[in-house]
Amino acid sequence: MASIIGVETLQHTNGTTAATIDSSGRILQPAKPAFRGTLPLVGSTDYTTETDITGYTESFDTGGNFNHTTGIFTVPVDGLYQINFTISPGSATTATNLYARLYIDGVRIFKSRHDPQGGASATLNYSSVLNLTSGNELKVSFQSDTDTTVTIDGIDFSGFLVG
Helix, strand or coil, X not given: CCCCCCCCEEECCCCCEEEEEXXXXXXXXXCCCEEEEEXXXXXXXXXXXXXXXXXXXXXXXXXXXXXXXXXEEECCCCEEEXXXXXXXXXXXXXXXXXXXXXXXXXXXXXXXEXXXXXXXXXXXXEEEEXXXXXXXXXXXXXXXXXXXXXXXXXXXXXXXXXX
C-alpha cells in the first residue's frame, strides 16, 4: 500500500518558503536565481575595440546577483543555468565582421560572428545551458572589426537556474 504525504509548502527552519505546491500539483520555486537586463538603442560609437556591455536596464533580478551597472551576473549556487543574449547592431555599412562574446571569469567561452556584407543590420545570438559554479562571473562584450560608426539597436542578456 502506497503512503501519501500531503504538503502545500516546503520551508527552511527559518520560515523561508523553498517551494509551494499549488492546487493543480505544480511546484513553484520563488527564490530560484534569474535575471534579465536590456538596453535599447545605444547609438553610434567606435566599437573597433572590444567593449564590455554595461549599463543595462534591469527587467528583473531574483536573488540580486546581476549587477546591471557593470553587466556582470555572479552565479549564486552551483547548477545548470540557461544563459541567453541577443545583440542587434545596425548601420554596419563598412563592417566586415561583428562579434558578440560571452565570458566566464574573464575567459571567452563563446563567440558569435556575423558578416553583414555591407548590410545595415544584424543579430548576434547565444542560448545554451551551462554547468556553472558559485562565484562564476558572466559578462557579454561586442566588437566591430572595421566600422567605427556601428549602432546597437538593442541588447538582451538573461539567465536562470534550471536545476
